[in-house]
Amino acid sequence: MIVGSASVVIQYILDSIANGSLYALMALSLSLLFGVMGLMNFAYGELIMSGAFTMYYTHSWGPVGMIAMTVIVVVVMSLLMELLAFRPLRKAGPSTLLITSFALSIALQKLAYMTTNPGIPKTVRPYPWLTQQFEVSGVLMSRLEVIIWVMTIVLLVGMTLLLKRTALGIQLRASTEDFRMSQLVGVKANRVISSAFAITGLLASVVTVLFMLGHGDVRPNVGQGPVLVAFVGGVIGGLGSLPGAALGGFVLGLVLNILQATLPRSLQGHTTMFAFLGVIAILVLQPGGMIVSIRKLRRKRDQAAALSEGAPS
Amino acid sequence: MLEVNELSVSYGRINAVQALTISVAEGEFVGLVGHNGAGKSTTLLTVTGTLRPAGGDVLFDGKSIVGLAPDEILRRGIALVPEGRRIFGRLSVGENLKIGATTRKDKKGVEEDMRKILDRFPVLQRYWNKSGAKLSGGEQQMLAIGRALLSRPRLLLLDEPTLGLAPLMVDRVFEILDDLHKEGTTILLVEQNAARTIEVADRTYVLRSGGRIQFQGTSEELAKMGDFETAYIGMG
Ligand SMILES: Nc1ncnc2c1ncn2[C@@H]1O[C@H](COP(=O)(O)OP(=O)(O)OP(=O)(O)O)[C@@H](O)[C@H]1O
Numbered sequence: 001m002i003v004g005s006a007s008v009v010i011q012y013i014l015d016s017i018a019n020g021s022l023y024a025l026m027a028l029s030l031s032l033l034f035g036v037m038g039l040m041n042f043a044y045g046e047l048i049m050s051g052a053f054t055m056y057y058t059h060s061w062g063p064v065g066m067i068a069m070t071v072i073v074v075v076v077m078s079l080l081m082e083l084l085a086f087r088p089l090r091k092a093g094p095s096t097l098l099i100t101s102f103a104l105s106i107a108l109q110k111l112a113y114m115t116t117n118p119g120i121p122k123t124v125r126p127y128p129w130l131t132q133q134f135e136v137s138g139v140l141m142s143r144l145e146v147i148i149w150v151m152t153i154v155l156l157v158g159m160t161l162l163l164k165r166t167a168l169g170i171q172l173r174a175s176t177e178d179f180r181m182s183q184l185v186g187v188k189a190n191r192v193i194s195s196a197f198a199i200t201g202l203l204a205s206v207v208t209v210l211f212m213l214g215h216g217d218v219r220p221n222v223g224q225g226p227v228l229v230a231f232v233g234g235v236i237g238g239l240g241s242l243p244g245a246a247l248g249g250f251v252l253g254l255v256l257n258i259l260q261a262t263l264p265r266s267l268q269g270h271t272t273m274f275a276f277l278g279v280i281a282i283l284v285l286q287p288g289g290m291i292v293s294i295r296k297l298r299r300k301r302d303q304a305a306a307l308s309e310g311a312p313s
Numbered sequence: 314m315l316e317v318n319e320l321s322v323s324y325g326r327i328n329a330v331q332a333l334t335i336s337v338a339e340g341e342f343v344g345l346v347g348h349n350g351a352g353k354s355t356t357l358l359t360v361t362g363t364l365r366p367a368g369g370d371v372l373f374d375g376k377s378i379v380g381l382a383p384d385e386i387l388r389r390g391i392a393l394v395p396e397g398r399r400i401f402g403r404l405s406v407g408e409n410l411k412i413g414a415t416t417r418k419d420k421k422g423v424e425e426d427m428r429k430i431l432d433r434f435p436v437l438q439r440y441w442n443k444s445g446a447k448l449s450g451g452e453q454q455m456l457a458i459g460r461a462l463l464s465r466p467r468l469l470l471l472d473e474p475t476l477g478l479a480p481l482m483v484d485r486v487f488e489i490l491d492d493l494h495k496e497g498t499t500i501l502l503v504e505q506n507a508a509r510t511i512e513v514a515d516r517t518y519v520l521r522s523g524g525r526i527q528f529q530g531t532s533e534e535l536a537k538m539g540d541f542e543t544a545y546i547g548m549g
């Protein structure tokens with residue numbers, strides 16, 4: 001009995017890690033754009049939507065063709081968004097950018113309603129060998145879950161290397177911190193912003209593929225719910241910090257999924273409410289997000305250490 | 314080399330700089346001093362392309378650079394050490410220096426300059442992996458100057474580089490500027506410390522508020538005016 005419930009807990013957590021991972025990638029994308037240009041891009045959901053429709057229409061090409069096309073379409077969509085909607089607003093304040101992203105999000109959804117005949121339900125047919133569960137020492141998992149874990153780790157490591165080791169990465173981080181100053185040391189504004197949108201698009205396309213292979217239903221508003229959760233997760237972690245946002249997205253995605261599976265049936269419809277109540281509590285206590293409080297703790301610890309050593313130099 | 318002609322800059326309805334005319338010749342060390350709010354920073358930010366002028370012109374090597382993007386102006390050879398240093402606090406010291414060379418393609422030259430700068434500022438070598446935010450004010454100022462030098466500028470603009478530094482550090486900064494000038498760098502230095510500026514600069518402009526020139530002259534001329542600081546600008 002005890003053994004049984006322990007493995008049930010492990011099962012919930014395993015299932016939820018995949019969910020959390022996708023939100024981590026989404027929150028990371030949102031945080032990147034927010035940092036570089038002060039844009040909270042709600043139209044990110046429509047990148048996922050355009051990817052979902054691409055998968056639906058190219059499903060017959062086989063998995064390789066479908067995935068390649070999805071990546072291309074989503075990255076191009078992301079670059080076009082920047083070029084057509086946000087570049088003309090380069091000098092605008094954050095609220096103008098925010099409202100533009102809402103408008104863009106709604107416009108793209110309506111466009112999808114108008115052009116894709118929503119009367120016919122559409123699904124990306126699942127690949128059974130991906131979604132079928134198998135048992136490993138008492139817990140069930142699917143190949144898709146494993147792929148999600150691996151891809152998330154690969155992408156997070158890749159992003160870290162890109163940001164820490166390449167000239168573009170250093171420029172992106174500098175721009176995130178002080179955009180004006182980064183231009184004064186020679187960083188090209190258009191180039192870093194386009195790169196940020198390209199990276200965002202790439203992450204969005206991976207999220208789309210992994211998400212749609214598990215969920216399947218293609219609707220014009222398919223990206224809207226996820227982007228909201230990712231946004232809130234990012235805010236919890238601190239949108240100004242890339243690792244913070246990713247962690248926030250991960251934790252929120254994980255918690256939502258666990259609540260979904262464990263709350264009494266009568267409350268299950270309200271999982272998001274509980275999650276968001278928790279979010280409000282966190283933000284009231286720690287307005288800068290979790291990472292900020294972690295940084296503060298670390299700084300205090302460093303100071304204490306320096307004092308006890310007798311500060312060097 | 315640099316000519317600012319009848320430059321006017323405004324923030325909305327506030328005229329920060331009005332019809333300002335100054336020039337800097339190749340190899341010269343020019344000072345620009347004035348009260349808080351006189352429009353000194355505004356002038357430098359306009360020359361480097363962050364702000365757009367409402368009127369007038371900025372010529373570099375005889376060509377107008379008004380309307381060019383900041384990175385293009387840097388490419389032409391004007392680098393800024395900004396007010397408040399504006400080090401990238403989350404980047405390491407090394408990354409702060411490397412990003413200074415963003416506009417350059419000559420890897421060998423960059424390596425050479427990097428070595429020279431680390432020789433000049435050994436403290437930057439010592440803290441290479443430390444994040445910029447953890448340096449002291451003086452160390453950050455060295456880093457900001459090093460970062461600007463890595464673009465190999467032909468004209469170096471500095472905005473109050475001694476602000477908030479301890480007296481010893483202030484001496485060190487003026488010493489560095491003097492050295493750079495002797496090595497051939499053209500410098501335009503904005504300062505509130507008029508006395509020290511006049512000492513090191515070949516020529517100094519004194520601004521009053523609204524970015525108008527109160528007077529200008531070589532260091533000897535200004536020194537001859539004796540008590541000019543207390544008489545005209547009331548600063549110590
Ligand atoms: N971003 C801004 N928005 C509105 N007004 C500004 C802005 N920046 C500066 N000003 C105004 O423009 C005028 C000139 O400011 P500026 O910063 O150029 O002066 P400064 O000579 O550099 O002063 P300080 O010695 O204090 O650095 C001031 O009246 C200031 O209040």
Ligand SMILES: [Mg+2]
Nearest residue numbers: 353354355396
């Ligand atoms: Mg100033």
